[in-house]
Amino acid sequence: MTDTATEQSRGDLLTIEGLGHVYEGRNRFEAIGRLDFTVPEGSFVSIVGPSGCGKTTMLRCLSGLMRPTRGTVRLHGDEVHGVPRDLAIVFQDYSRSLFPWRTVGGNVAFVLPRRSMSPEERRARIEESLDAVGLAGSADKYPWQLSGGMQQRVAIARALAYRPRIMLMDEPFASVDAQTRAELEDLMLSVRDRFDMTILFVTHDIDESVYLADRVLVLSKSPSTIVASIDVDLPRPRDQVATREDEDFVRLRSEIARMIRDQSTKRAPAAVPPAA
């Protein structure tokens, strides 16, 4: 927008300014009120909020899949119109995001450019990506032959192979069991270190948001705004047992839980706020 805005966004990979979205039509619905935040390069930012806080709308606007009604999204200072090359998304619904007619390796290969990469480079990239998610040797299977957690690993490998600067993750582990979830969380932390990836992670799970992130953004109900931005200074590498029993972890998760509860009770009867 202004020179000062670009000035401030140095070191920030993703900059969101005054983002708002209203679904027009007969049931006019303001999903996002106003969002302003930044995602610094190399950081892991979690977004957590009560159910129905417009997270999916927000992610679609951030990624350029949808045009927001108001505000701007900048990636590296360039305004986002359409999905930028440096961005990849891992969706919640892996079974509808992976292509069932392609093998695991074929799904990963599908996002690689055919022209600018030699077959050897492609093969190496596929191998590396599958190896990073612990699926080396599963390249010839079909996604539907794998468990849910494994399928989501394929989706993560596919996003990694694309070599984005930032990965948006939309409640990626919401539909896997608790144990698999813990494994996948640790997988994301190792992947982030290995590929020096910037990650914006949307979740319902407060513990997960704290466990993973450097910073947690707490959203309000729709029309969503940011209630709090909380820096997480827990030591790394994080550990599923030790980190979760750390006093600071417990304090942070309680603080966030309280905020979200307040959000949910504040306007409890109006699950879908009517148009003003």
Next chain:
Amino acid sequence: MTAVAARPPRVRTPGPRTRGGGSSRLRDFAVRWGALLVLGLLWEVAARFFASPFFPPVSRILERFAELWFTSDPASFFLTERVVTDLLPSLGRLLGGWSIAVVAGVLLGVALGRSRTLAGYVEPIIHFARAIPPPALIPIFFILLGIGDEMKISLIAFAVVWAVLLNTIDGVRSVETLHLDTGRVFDFSRAKVFFGIVLPSASPKIFAGMRVSLSVALIIMVISEMAASSQGIGFNIIIAQRTYRLLDMWAGILLLGILGYVLNALLAAVENRVTRWHRGAREGVS
């Protein structure tokens, strides 16, 4: 992680699409062909008992069938001249008309499936056109295109294009939105979206349309040959009947049955290969 766990209880499906291994496959085979054998024997006995000239025994039909289509001459691949003069033209018309219908149906179907507005204009026309029984159009095709192969191929194509077209429209519309979003996220070109996402997603429905079309194509091929032709299987059957060569007529009917069965089996085998993922994903393990 479990790869392909226990399958749900197998339901026996008609046609050659049943899968399964070992003994159950063998049993399926025995049951299906055994029933056919019993039917043949019943026919044989009944025909010999009643001795009607119109229903000769199966053994004599088979004998005549072999005479008409097979020789002992290896130089012509053990096939008679009639294969070239009658079977091949029929097969050519059938496959020609059907192929044209498949290509046209898929192309048009994709266009209509992706554009609601266009479909809104065209769909009433499609539903009207497909409601017309194709044999009723023989006189018109006859006037426009004469009695040659063009007429028959066009008539077959016209008659069978609808099943492919409507199935393709349906298939294209049922493409997962998230698959298309995924294509956008990873910067797929239009061609990549079409060949990589839309066509594979729609392929199970397209194949269903192709299978219906193939059986209709066989019917129209025979009808068109009976109505106006000088060679072909349909022509042979009608001429044999008119000249009281009833064995020839039955041999022709038998050939048509075999032809329909074999073509359908071939298509099912191709479909099985191409859309294997679809069944797997449906039965899926997670």
